[in-house]
Amino acid sequence: MDVPLFLLFAAIAVACGVNLVVQTHPVSSALSLIGVMGALAVLYLLLGAEFLAAAQLVVYAGAIMVLFIFVIMLLNAGGEKKSRNRPRLAAALGIPLLMLFLGIISFLIQRRVPSSMTVTFGGFTGGGPGDLGRTLFTGYLLPFEAASVLVLIAILGAVVLGRKEID
Amino acid sequence: MNFFLLSLLKAGLVAAVLLTTLAYLQWVERKVIAHIQLRMGPSRVGPHGLLQPLADVVKLLTKEDLLPPHVNKFLYVLAPFLAVSLALTSIAVIPFGPEIEIFGVRTEMGLTDLNIGILFLLGISSLGVYAVALAGWSSNNKYSLLGALRSSAQMVSYELPLALAVVGPLLLANTLSLRGIAEQQAGSILNWSILQMPAPQLLGFLVFAIAGFAETNRIPFDLPEAENELVAGFHTEYSSMKFASFFMAEYANIVTICCLATVLFLGGWHPVFPASMGSGYVPVLVFLAAAGIALYHGVNPARPKDRITLPAAGVVFAVVAGLFLVPVLKPVLVPLFWFGAKAGTMMFVFIWVRGTLPRFRYDQLMRFAWGWLFPVAMANLLATGLLVALWAK
Amino acid sequence: MNAVPLSWYLILSAILFSLGVAGFLxxxxxxxxxxxxxxxxxxxxxxxxxxxxxxxxxxxxIFALFVMVVAAAEAAVGLAIILTVFKNRTTLHIDEVSSLRN
Known part of the structure; x- marks a missing residue:
């Protein structure tokens, strides 16, 4: 069951990712991104990361993307206009170069990662909330505290930027 | 193969019961609201209007399915579908009773038990906001858009206190699995999370209930569909089955929130006092009392038609009371009775509040969430954490 | 048939990353x-x-969790900046937000 499931959700993720880049309207792009996140949550489950799969849904799809959708609706942003002054060289070479980059990366991964390394569902059971919490609050306590300070600063920044009058 | 067959059977059973509950919850709501307002409520279709939900379904199905011009067709159709499927998905992780053995088959009462059950539920419910936002945005109508904007801000704001209130019982139970949480509250009412030592979650329950009202867009938090300001809010442009989907999703969310409150705070399927003190006979007594009352009012009818309908109801209640005495059915029905009684009480409170309270103003709503509910939930969480840590030592 | 090569996951990750780069550019x-x-x-x-x-x-x-935390913080600040830009310029087109160029 692993391979068909992986292929199905990988296909969904890639299709939604392509759609994100191709669509001109921000709402369509945002929805595609939510699709990518949902597919990735399933892949996290296959990799044994139960807590992160749930966090992906709650934090990414449930909070961050809602903010995006909210801002898009608030600004009532329409479709995108064509760019006027895009360099011709960049337009012509952009996609081929990106494909080349992707090809090289894939080639390197194929060469460096032995095919004996495989993923089976249930092969890693240390991804539950308990294991994650124990590691987070012992080995990674300082980064955790630093992250909380970062979030606090971000809140303050967002509040200051979002005030009615900026003088 | 047995597993798949059993799962299919359970899923079908739960879906059938849930959909019937949804239809009749709406009948109960109209009746209760009507009696609060000294009216009769639905009474034309069938005895006491009992066939009203059926009539409503027929009405909604046969209405014209409008597709207004200038809407984003894909999203416009996707939104109600999303709303109802997400709302129905969340019932999958709710446990309704203990592990039982019936006709030689051992099974858990409930569809599934995830070790991250509560996170799954929070994730699914946080996706529900998209249905509302997309419906409002794709309708290309200013009232819908305003309703959707209000709703997404409101749901994101109230999800925080809701999640923080949920953490209290999790700390007490030391697990994220809903079945584990319910099983840990076995015993009497003193073992329910709401009263459990060392940290009774009364405050958490209050926060959870209030945030639950807001999450389900119910009065007093029904700003997204405030009909005297926004016509009907995000579903102004919807008709026929698409409107029915939103309607169904709203009631399914109420059922989920009530079931969740039951599992987290009110001890799940566990009775108020232990079975050794005879709590297994409470359902029989309750239904016999109901049968007696119905028969008494049937014999002394206040209205002519009560002469037939109330005795019939009395007989039905008596038969149900008899079912609780059948040895094979007893281990199934008694937990279901307690679960249903608790969840039903919560649903009644939802309806009662709707019949009693006026609507908030939008700024009051936001100030209430961030200035009052959030700090209280936070304080409750800190106190619970401290008490649990001290108790464990 | 029951095991997915690890490299597939990594290549999927690379594809999604490239798509992100493409969208960004x-x-x-x-x-x-x-x-x-x-x-x-x-x-x-x-x-x-x-x-x-x-x-x-x-x-x-844990690393992924931290990435999520940082992404949430980034989204809050970034969207506040976008709102401010829109308030002052009434546009979301990045070619028209170029006062710092030259």
């Missing part, structure tokens, strides 16, 4: 550009979690 709407960054972060998370599986350690999950 080709799109002209600030919000879409911002979403492309989120896509790149998601791709990186997938790689982290795949490595965590291979090493049988939960540390990769």
């Amino acid at each position: 080709f799109r002209r709407n600030i919000i879409t550009v911002f979403m492309s960054i989120e896509l790149m972060l998601n791709a990186v998370n997938l790689a982290f979690i795949a490595f965590a599986y291979q090493l049988q350690q939960v540390d990769g999950h």
Whole structure:
């Protein structure tokens, strides 16, 4: 069951990712991104990361993307206009170069990662909330505290930027 | 193969019961609201209007399915579908009773038990906001858009206190699995999370209930569909089955929130006092009392038609009371009775509040969430954490 | 048939990352550009979690968790900046927000 499931959700993720880049309207792009996140949550489950799969849904799809959708609706942003002054060289070479980059990366991964390394569902059971919490609050306590300070600063920044009058 | 067959059977059973509950919850709501307002409520279709939900379904199905011009067709159709499927998905992780053995088959009462059950539920419910936002945005109508904007801000704001209130019982139970949480509250009412030592979650329950009202867009938090300001809010442009989907999703969310409150705070399927003190006979007594009352009012009818309908109801209640005495059915029905009684009480409170309270103003709503509910939930969480840590030592 | 090669996960991660780069470079709407960054972060998370599986350690999950925290903080500040830009310029087109050029 692993391979068909992986292929199905990988296909969904890639299709939604392509759609994100191709669509001109921000709402369509945002929805595609939510699709990518949902597919990735399933892949996290296959990799044994139960807590992160749930966090992906709650934090990414449930909070961050809602903010995006909210801002898009608030600004009532329409479709995108064509760019006027895009360099011709960049337009012509952009996609081929990106494909080349992707090809090289894939080639390197194929060469460096032995095919004996495989993923089976249930092969890693240390991804539950308990294991994650124990590691987070012992080995990674300082980064955790630093992250909380970062979030606090971000809140303050967002509040200051979002005030009615900026003088 | 047995597993798949059993799962299919359970899923079908739960879906059938849930959909019937949804239809009749709406009948109960109209009746209760009507009696609060000294009216009769639905009474034309069938005895006491009992066939009203059926009539409503027929009405909604046969209405014209409008597709207004200038809407984003894909999203416009996707939104109600999303709303109802997400709302129905969340019932999958709710446990309704203990592990039982019936006709030689051992099974858990409930569809599934995830070790991250509560996170799954929070994730699914946080996706529900998209249905509302997309419906409002794709309708290309200013009232819908305003309703959707209000709703997404409101749901994101109230999800925080809701999640923080949920953490209290999790700390007490030391697990994220809903079945584990319910099983840990076995015993009497003193073992329910709401009263459990060392940290009774009364405050958490209050926060959870209030945030639950807001999450389900119910009065007093029904700003997204405030009909005297926004016509009907995000579903102004919807008709026929698409409107029915939103309607169904709203009631399914109420059922989920009530079931969740039951599992987290009110001890799940566990009775108020232990079975050794005879709590297994409470359902029989309750239904016999109901049968007696119905028969008494049937014999002394206040209205002519009560002469037939109330005795019939009395007989039905008596038969149900008899079912609780059948040895094979007893281990199934008694937990279901307690679960249903608790969840039903919560649903009644939802309806009662709707019949009693006026609507908030939008700024009051936001100030209430961030200035009052959030700090209280936070304080409750800190106190619970401290008490649990001290108790464990 | 029951085991997926680890390299597939990593290549999927690379594909999603490239898509994010493409969106970042080709799109002209600030919000879409911002979403492309989120896509790149998601791709990186997938790689982290795949490595965590291979090493049988939960540390990769912790990294992914931190990425999520930072992404949330970034989204809050970034969207506040976008709102401010829109308030002052009434446009979301990045070619028209170029006062710092030259």
